[in-house]
Amino acid sequence: MTEKALRLGTRRSKLAMAQSGQVADAVSQVTGRPVELVEITTYGDVSREHLAQIGGTGVFVAALREALARREVDFAVHSLKDLPTAQPDELVLAAIPEREDPRDVIIARDALKLTDLPRGARIGTGSPRRMAQLNAYARAHGMDIETVPIRGNVDTRIGYVTKGDLDAVVLAAAGLNRIGRSDEVTDFLSVDTVLPAPGQGALAIECAADDADLVAALAELDDPFTRAAVTAERSLLAALEAGCSAPVGALADLLDDGQSVKEMRLRGVVGTTDGSTLVQLSTTGPVPETHEAATALGRELATEMLAQGAAGLMGERAL
Numbered sequence: 044m045t046e047k048a049l050r051l052g053t054r055r056s057k058l059a060m061a062q063s064g065q066v067a068d069a070v071s072q073v074t075g076r077p078v079e080l081v082e083i084t085t086y087g088d089v090s091r092e093h094l095a096q097i098g099g100t101g102v103f104v105a106a107l108r109e110a111l112a113r114r115e116v117d118f119a120v121h122s123l124k125d126l127p128t129a130q131p132d133e134l135v136l137a138a139i140p141e142r143e144d145p146r147d148v149i150i151a152r153d154a155l156k157l158t159d160l161p162r163g164a165r166i167g168t169g170s171p172r173r174m175a176q177l178n179a180y181a182r183a184h185g186m187d188i189e190t191v192p193i194r195g196n197v198d199t200r201i202g203y204v205t206k207g208d209l210d211a212v213v214l215a216a217a218g219l220n221r222i223g224r225s226d227e228v229t230d231f232l233s234v235d236t237v238l239p240a241p242g243q244g245a246l247a248i249e250c251a252a253d254d255a256d257l258v259a260a261l262a263e264l265d266d267p268f269t270r271a272a273v274t275a276e277r278s279l280l281a282a283l284e285a286g287c288s289a290p291v292g293a294l295a296d297l298l299d300d301g302q303s304v305k306e307m308r309l310r311g312v313v314g315t316t317d318g319s320t321l322v323q324l325s326t327t328g329p330v331p332e333t334h335e336a337a338t339a340l341g342r343e344l345a346t347e348m349l350a351q352g353a354a355g356l357m358g359e360r361a362l
Contacts, residue, residue, distance in 0.1 A: 052116030178318025238292030278341025
């Protein structure tokens, strides 16, 4: 008798289905059980409002978590950058697999790079974080750009460029890689230009905390370096008391000497969306070996950023 299929809760978007399908294959391999995708519509999928207006944090996550709580699905896959930093006691992040490319990218008309865009170029993004850093970069390099708020899935966003409404749009490299459209990228934005969102490029696999067998099976997909990095990034976000729609960028990366990984560097940025003011700091320390150590790294950097005036730059604070 074949074992009962595990039910994986996923958003319905093309990107969510693609990344959930990849996780389903991996879970099937470690458990030996079939995995079926259960499509769930979230508020963030149906609302046409801008993310900052509908609260940003958790709008793509709540419906999946409710399905988990009601045991309609056995586990769920989230884009980690969409997850609120507070973790419900009854659910556990059983695995954070190895991270995809965390960078942001530009898809521009005529295959232009960021530095080639004409004066007055209109760049679409729904992210205050991207707006803040792009506008700051433009100010520092004598560029004249206009950031335009947009929403929609990958097709919709790229369509703004192909139809000629915008000169360029900003998207996450990871998402385009997962749906096989990275060949449309015209420029990869260095993390020195635009720091990604905390957790960008990483997935979170969440299940009920009391399902010990499933927690143990999913844990085989966990990547400890990715987990340490995103834990530090999300700790920074939480300590700034900012939601995932706030203009906060963070990236923890591992520094090696060619032989082994020695240290972790955490960089954080917060700024006004017009790019006129940025607080950008970094800290380096031993690679965290516990959740507490990774959390402490993020908290320490957040404290320094707040001391430099970060709180006043974030606009609405997370409630």
